[in-house]
Amino acid sequence: KERLQSELSECKDEEKRRELQERLKEYDEESETLERLQEIMSELEKCKDEEKRRELEKKKRECDEVSKKQETEQS
8 A cells, every 4th residue: 555655645546646646545445344343243243132233244244245245346
């Protein structure tokens, strides 16, 4: 991420700047999804209450789907 940011700050070419900004944005969204997924996973591990556990598993699946969708869009 830092490398992308430094490339962006050094870049004079407008086209390349836009491309780098787009990549940075994707990177941020992706890491946000991963962080959220990790939070859900750790909550899930701690959770003993079945009802809450099912709810968290559902959120995890949704997060997984978003993550897969992002990967598909990137390739």
